[in-house]
Amino acid sequence: MELTRLKGIGQTTADKLHTLGIDDVIDMLFHLPLRYEDKTCITAIADLTGFGHAQVEGEIVKSYVTQGRRPILVVEVADESAVMQLKFFNFYYSQKIKMRAGLRIRAYGEVKHGMYGMEIIHPEFSLGEKQPALAKSLTPVYPKSEGISQKLLQKAAAQTVQMLQQGELALRELLPTEWLAQQGMPGLREALMFVHQPPAGADVMKLLNQSHPAQQRLKIEEILAHFLAMHQARTAVQQSAAPELPINQQQNQLLLSQLPFELTAAQQRVVQEIQADMSRGFPMQRLVQGDVGSGKTVVAALAMQAGLVHGKQVVMMAPTEILAEQHLVTLKEYFKDKQVVFLSGKIKGKARVDVLAQIAGEADVIIGTHALFQPDVIYRDLALVIIDEQHRFGVHQRLMLKEKGQNNTTLPHSLIMTATPIPRTLAQIAYANLDVSVIDELPPNRKVINTVLLDNHKIQPLAERIRNACKNGEQAYWVCTLIEESEHMRAKAAQDTYEALQQQFPDLTVGLVHGRLKSDDKQAVMDAFKANEIQLLVATTVIEVGVDVPNASLMVIENAERLGLSQLHQLRGRVGRGNRQSHCVLVYQAPLSENAQVRLQTMRETNDGFIIAQKDLQLRGPGEILGTRQKGSMEFRFSDPEQDAQLFEQAKQMAAELLQANPEVCDQIIERWEKQAKTLAKV
Numbered sequence: 155m156e157l158t159r160l161k162g163i164g165q166t167t168a169d170k171l172h173t174l175g176i177d178d179v180i181d182m183l184f185h186l187p188l189r190y191e192d193k194t195c196i197t198a199i200a201d202l203t204g205f206g207h208a209q210v211e212g213e214i215v216k217s218y219v220t221q222g223r224r225p226i227l228v229v230e231v232a233d234e235s236a237v238m239q240l241k242f243f244n245f246y247y248s249q250k251i252k253m254r255a256g257l258r259i260r261a262y263g264e265v266k267h268g269m270y271g272m273e274i275i276h277p278e279f280s281l282g283e284k285q286p287a288l289a290k291s292l293t294p295v296y297p298k299s300e301g302i303s304q305k306l307l308q309k310a311a312a313q314t315v316q317m318l319q320q321g322e323l324a325l326r327e328l329l330p331t332e333w334l335a336q337q338g339m340p341g342l343r344e345a346l347m348f349v350h351q352p353p354a355g356a357d358v359m360k361l362l363n364q365s366h367p368a369q370q371r372l373k374i375e376e377i378l379a380h381f382l383a384m385h386q387a388r389t390a391v392q393q394s395a396a397p398e399l400p401i402n403q404q405q406n407q408l409l410l411s412q413l414p415f416e417l418t419a420a421q422q423r424v425v426q427e428i429q430a431d432m433s434r435g436f437p438m439q440r441l442v443q444g445d446v447g448s449g450k451t452v453v454a455a456l457a458m459q460a461g462l463v464h465g466k467q468v469v470m471m472a473p474t475e476i477l478a479e480q481h482l483v484t485l486k487e488y489f490k491d492k493q494v495v496f497l498s499g500k501i502k503g504k505a506r507v508d509v510l511a512q513i514a515g516e517a518d519v520i521i522g523t524h525a526l527f528q529p530d531v532i533y534r535d536l537a538l539v540i541i542d543e544q545h546r547f548g549v550h551q552r553l554m555l556k557e558k559g560q561n562n563t564t565l566p567h568s569l570i571m572t573a574t575p576i577p578r579t580l581a582q583i584a585y586a587n588l589d590v591s592v593i594d595e596l597p598p599n600r601k602v603i604n605t606v607l608l609d610n611h612k613i614q615p616l617a618e619r620i621r622n623a624c625k626n627g628e629q630a631y632w633v634c635t636l637i638e639e640s641e642h643m644r645a646k647a648a649q650d651t652y653e654a655l656q657q658q659f660p661d662l663t664v665g666l667v668h669g670r671l672k673s674d675d676k677q678a679v680m681d682a683f684k685a686n687e688i689q690l691l692v693a694t695t696v697i698e699v700g701v702d703v704p705n706a707s708l709m710v711i712e713n714a715e716r717l718g719l720s721q722l723h724q725l726r727g728r729v730g731r732g733n734r735q736s737h738c739v740l741v742y743q744a745p746l747s748e749n750a751q752v753r754l755q756t757m758r759e760t761n762d763g764f765i766i767a768q769k770d771l772q773l774r775g776p777g778e779i780l781g782t783r784q785k786g787s788m789e790f791r792f793s794d795p796e797q798d799a800q801l802f803e804q805a806k807q808m809a810a811e812l813l814q815a816n817p818e819v820c821d822q823i824i825e826r827w828e829k830q831a832k833t834l835a836k837v
């Protein structure tokens with residue numbers, strides 16, 4: 155039903171509501187309050203506790219404007235029990251005139267202890283002898299957007315609730331009633347009416363922390379829709395065809411024999427899982443999870459091999475140019491007799507035209523950044539899409555690359571690699587449509603990185619340490635971390651540090667890499683570092699992901715307190731890649747916030763990416779961990795993967811049961827929540 159059918163909503167407002175994702179009356183119903191105000195009663199002034207919000211009513215005793223640099227309008231109000239003050243820092247002169255002594259006033263706001271008894275700053279208020287009737291239910295406060303007033307949202311929502319009540323809206327109950335009864339959850343109609351208009355006396359605490367059964371009822375359907383959509387997407391892909399690529403043991407061995415190491419048991423297991431997937435006639439959808447340094451690149455190469463022996467093309471996308479270029483070097487080495495090409499945003503003009511021709515032609519292995527999925531990149535015969543460090547990409551980029559390989563008859567296999575070990579609960583949700591392999595073992599002889607914290611006023615001894623390490627044939631990173639500023643500022647700061655360190659270490663070769671360097675220069679610096687021609691590399695966080703220089707064994711991270719745990723862990727993962735004992739010095743600026751203290755301590759105490767991820771989840775919440783870079787992928791409207799972990803478990807089970815028992819209802823649930831589930835279903 156169209157929004158304009160609601161009283162007070164014309165086309166202009168309807169258009170504004172569209173921007174909130176509210177397209178029709180049913181959407182309005184699913185636009186839930188953020189919080190509630192209790193205006194169902196009046197509190198006597200003497201009973202005010204000085205905490206929380208309250209509504210009072212009384213007579214204005216006097217009102218005046220304080221003298222001083224910032225005038226304040228003070229209105230003293232008395233009821234039978236006591237006197238209190240209402241204060242306005244921003245007010246109009248006309249407002250002052252209206253606040254006449256003797257008038258009745260009703261005010262609502264956050265009550266605090268003031269200098270002269272209780273006070274409310276900037277209350278909502280209404281003046282006049284005849285005050286409106288008290289609210290019968292808690293007043294919902296909706297998430298709003300520019301140009302739409304709270305009043306309007308409240309009115310519109312109230313109308314939709316009324317329509318629902320009167321049976322004017324078609325809203326079917328889709329969850330089995332016995333099940334709901336078992337869980338002590340209300341039906342959908344009841345739940346919606348309750349959350350929009352909680353009756354006086356409703357459990358406000360529960361409502362506020364989103365754990366009321368009525369809210370849970372809505373959440374569980376949302377989560378259910380998510381799991382069902384993921385299942386549907388997965389089934390759809392499984393029903394399409396993919397090239398069968400059975401492995402050729404001989405070729406496999408050939409590649410393995412070139413490696414200077416043996417695969418770990420975990421790598422072997424994962425490679426087998428991948429190759430088994432690829433030998434079947436439908437698309438692989440596999441996620442490989444492995445901590446930094448667990449050796450994912452070679453696993454990717456073995457997956458590629460399966461495609462290459464059949465004359466197919468394989469593509470690998472990395473989130474940064476530095477990482478993509480490093481993969482290029484590694485893979486050229488592995489696949490000497492294949493044509494390995496590179497494409498990133500910095501390749502332009504004639505060079506780009508040439509690469510595109512190769513991709514449409516005889517190229518076998520294609521490496522690059524997100525430039526790989528631009529519309530004019532056309533592949534000859536793409537059979538495998540690998541995405542490295544997938545957590546750095548948005549959902550849509552991942553999707554577009556997959557669509558690239560789609561020709562009339564087949565989809566490519568896809569392999570997604572991630573170093574951020576996502577806590578189990580989150581992984582289940584984010585990757586419900588993927589098979590998951592875990593590389594749960596590091597290559598042998600890795601020594602635990604020794605991490606120390608250092609106050610930035612006491613970094614004197616660091617110089618000696620860097621010098622010793624470098625004289626010893628080792629190499630070091632010096633990471634400059636200015637996070638707020640622009641790339642330009644970052645580059646400048648790194649440049650300054652670079653110059654200072656050059657002065658300080660005339661006996662060492664110091665290098666510099668940052669995001670503003672030209673592609674070739676960046677590459678030259680990284681090559682020189684890899685060849686140990688540069689001993690101390692000053693870098694911005696451009697080296698955060700993937701960079702692999704096993705001889706580097708010392709890392710200094712400036713302003714470590716500003717970085718998040720995952721980022722610190724990724725950065726630190728640049729050392730400890732060889733057999734040497736590695737060190738990581740986290741330089742911080744005191745005083746540390748409590749949160750920063752926990753982060754740095756965690757880094758000191760553990761090298762385990764899994765534990766770090768758990769901690770990160772606790773500190774930042776799931777939205778941040780998956781959300782920032784994958785907007786739209788993990789954005790549940792109502793549910794919270796951590797807080798509602800139990801609901802997620804329940805929903806998962808229920809999804810399995812419903813798929814068996816009632817596939818039609820499954821489709822309807824997905825459809826109802828499609829707005830939320832659409833993005834997800836395609837991942």
Ligand code: ADP
Nearest residue numbers: 415416417418446447448449450451452597702
């Ligand atoms: P990830 O991408 O998982 O962080 P890489 O693939 O970059 O890790 O591998 C890290 C380093 O470990 C590389 O130098 C790689 O050559 C090396 N490596 C990988 N597998 C093994 C292994 N089984 N034994 C010894 N070294 C290995």
Ligand code: MG
Nearest residue numbers: 450451542700
């Ligand atoms: Mg890697």
